[in-house]
Amino acid sequence: MNFPLVSIIIPTYNRAFYLKLTLDSIIQQTFQDFEIIVxxxxxPNNDNFLLCKQYEKLRYIKIENSGGPAKPRNVGIKGANGKYIAFVDDDDLWMPHKLxxxxxxLVNNPEFGLVHCxxxxxxxxxxxxxxxxxxxGNSHVKHGNVALRMIGNxxxxxxxxLLSKDVIEMVGLFNEEMPPAGEDxxxxxxxxxxxxxxxxxxSLVRYRVHNHNISGEKKKYKNLSLYLxxxxxxxxxxxxxxxxxYKILIQNLCRMQIKKIKNYTYRSVINLFKLDIFWFLRGRNMKLLLFVIIKR
Known part of the structure; x- marks a missing residue:
């Protein structure tokens, strides 16, 4: 069987040491029909450029600093030739059979446009x-239409x-107006x-946790709910x-805010959703909000 080309997009900034480890994990994939776009x-230096010169099937693109991964990902998408698009952060690793x-x-289940692990x-x-x-979680839909279960959970x-480029053409690009953290x-x-x-x-990916991770929980949830x-x-x-x-999804968003209320104030929930919140504040949901407020 002839498999389609995969475009692998890696946004990076000043982390040549970790980027090399990421690239090495890609080169070691058992599936080799791919292109890499860094x-x-x-x-502010040439370390990434010099590193990328050592790899085949790799295109290196340098842009002016945008302060986050959204624009680099979009630049990569626009230059991608593959039918499928994969993203990897510049400090994460792939297991050899990931791709x-x-x-x-995706090839054997064409009704699905995206696969994750x-x-x-x-x-x-x-x-x-x-x-x-x-x-x-066990209560969440793992395959199929996951939108109603995904938000807030x-x-x-x-x-x-890994997703089909056809999906990107329907959905559009990453939101470059969002502050870093939560745009994904x-x-x-x-x-x-x-x-x-x-x-x-x-588990086909190893996600690196360290002091330079871009998305802390507090920073992420502060802006994410408004954009969602x-x-x-x-x-x-x-x-x-x-x-x-829409009502169901707004309720899920309110629930997500209440879970994070210990990091902010309950007024942030009220101010964010205003008239929408009355759909959520009913029955046990109201009890949950009062419990969290009193506990604080």
């Missing part, structure tokens, strides 16, 4: 931390995703309304979702 977000298994899933976490030195992330790990969750949320997701229940709310309203206006689904 988009350097304005690193092979995910490409086979869970990730093992590693520290700065590559040591396993014995924590698995990116795995949907779980999210995809970007380095684990906002994007996968949009994708969930346009295609079916397939979850491969296997705007996405939902836009989808409702375009008749992608109806009023009933």
């Amino acid at each position: 988009v350097d977000d304005g690193t 092979e298994k995910q490409v086979e899933i 869970c990730c093992e976490t590693i520290d700065e030195n590559g040591n396993l931390k014995n924590k698995i992330i990116g795995r949907p 779980w999210t995809l790990m970007t380095s684990s995703v 969750t906002e994007y996968w949320t949009r994708c969930s309304f346009f295609t079916k997701f397939y979850y491969a229940d296997e 709310k705007n996405v939902l309203r836009e989808l409702k206006l375009k008749h992608v979702i109806d009023q009933k689904k």
Whole structure:
């Protein structure tokens, strides 16, 4: 069988040491029909350029610093030749069979436009931390239309995703107006309304956790809910979702804010959702909000 080309997009900034480890994990893939696009977000030296010269099937693009991964990813998407697109952060690692298994899933299940998996976490030195992330809970839909379950409950790990370029053409690009942290969750949320997701229940990625990670939880959730709310309203206006689904998703967003309320104030929830919140504040949801406020 002739498999389609995969374009692998890596946004990077001034981390040549980790980038080399990432590239080595890609080169060692059992599936080899790929191109690598490294988009350097304005690193002030030539270390990344000199590193990338050592690899075949790799294009290096340097842009002015944008302050986050959204623009580099978009630049990579625009230059991609593959039928499928994969993303990997410049400090994460792929297991050798990652691409092979995910490409086979999409080829053999054309009704799905995106496949993802869970990730093992590693520290700065590559040591396993014995924590698995990116795995949907038992109560969540793992395959198919996941939009109603996804918001406020779980999210995809970007380095684990492989998706069809056809999906990107329907959904559009990453939101470059979002502050760094959360722009990937906002994007996968949009994708969930346009295609079916397939979850491969296997750790095919190692996600590095260290002091230079761009997305702390507090920073991420501070802006994410506002952008997700705007996405939902836009989808409702375009008749992608109806009023009933909109209410359910707003409730999930409110629930996500309440879970994070210990980091902010309950007024942030009220100010964010205003009139929408009355759909959420009913029955046990109201009890949950009061419990969290009193506990504080």
